Amino acid sequence: MAIPLTRLGGGAFNHSPSNDAEAEYDRLRDLARAEAAKRNSCFDRAHQAYERGDGAEAKELSNEGKRHAAKMDEYNRQASEYIFRENNATDRVTDDTIDLHGQFVEEAEDILERRIRYAQQHGQTHLHVIVGKGNHSTDHVQKLKPRVEQVCRELGLQYATEENAGRIYVNLQGGEAVMPPLPQQPSAQHGDHGHGGGQPQHHQGGRPQHHSQQQQHHQEQEQPDELERLLSKFVRKLGDCCVVM
CATH class of the missing domain: 3.30.1370.110 (Ribosomal Protein S8; Chain: A, domain 1)
Structure with missing residues (x-):
């Protein structure tokens, strides 16, 4: 299932983050959104190429879209792990x-x-x-x-x-x-x-x-x-x- 590319809002941190921490989280999510936009563009153009009978270009654009999708998933994974570390540090939450x-x-x-x-x-x-x-x-x-x-x-x-x-x-x-x-x-x-x-x-x-x-x-x-x-x-x-x- 694809991860929705919408921010949950300004409450990503459970504490007052440093400017660097907030910037890094936003950077990773922004990179993921950018890759999602590129993915969508490739898939749209691939569909258009297929409709006009250009199978070779459709396949090439589809493969390019899959590469952007993989990058999107990777950036989102990095953002997820980053915010997890920030919010679950041992000085911020208890072990339970x-x-x-x-x-x-x-x-x-x-x-x-x-x-x-x-x-x-x-x-x-x-x-x-x-x-x-x-x-x-x-x-x-x-x-x-x-x-x-x-x-x-x-x-x-x-x-x-x-x-x-x-x-x-x-x-x-x-x-x-x-x-x-x-x-x-x-x-x-x-x-x-x-x-x-x-x-x-x-x-x-x-x-x-x-x-x-x-x-x-x-x-x-x-x-x-x-x-x-x-x-x-x-x-x-x-x-x-x-x-x-």
Whole structure:
């Protein structure tokens, strides 16, 4: 599935980025958009060539368009990994938290599925997923939250919208999503998602249930890649203990 070439808005970072960091992220996304425009132009001209019976030119333009598509995917991959590193640095989020700010919807889905599998394989009991409130999206509509909820349903995991609507609590053990008291967050500011807490709105199969008082997918392991190495930096192995602080 092709990644949509639209920015999620000005909230790509969960903190106040340096000018260099913001410029690098924008540079990579802009390069991807430029390659997408070239791809589309090639495919349009290829269609026109085919319509007038010039099969050779149509094939050449189609191949050129595929090369631009490959470059677009590569620039978007670099941007996705870059913003993931920036937003999930150990001084910005805790080990039981993943921040998806700045990701396109399909990117966020892939990252979340990998993180959930990784966390389950390493004995984590839950995960806080930061999706943002949609403040920077068109019409302030949350784009990431519905896809995160869909991933949870597909993996058979119950989830709850935290008091801060920009965060989702996921029970990785398959039980009810009853959120324990949140640990102390790092001192860095988290933009529009805040630190959350309080009474979450529970979901099972995507249907809201009553609020409750605060309390405490198996798939073959993929070969390690760059994203897996990034994920491993933010999740500590806890030995024989299964509880994540």
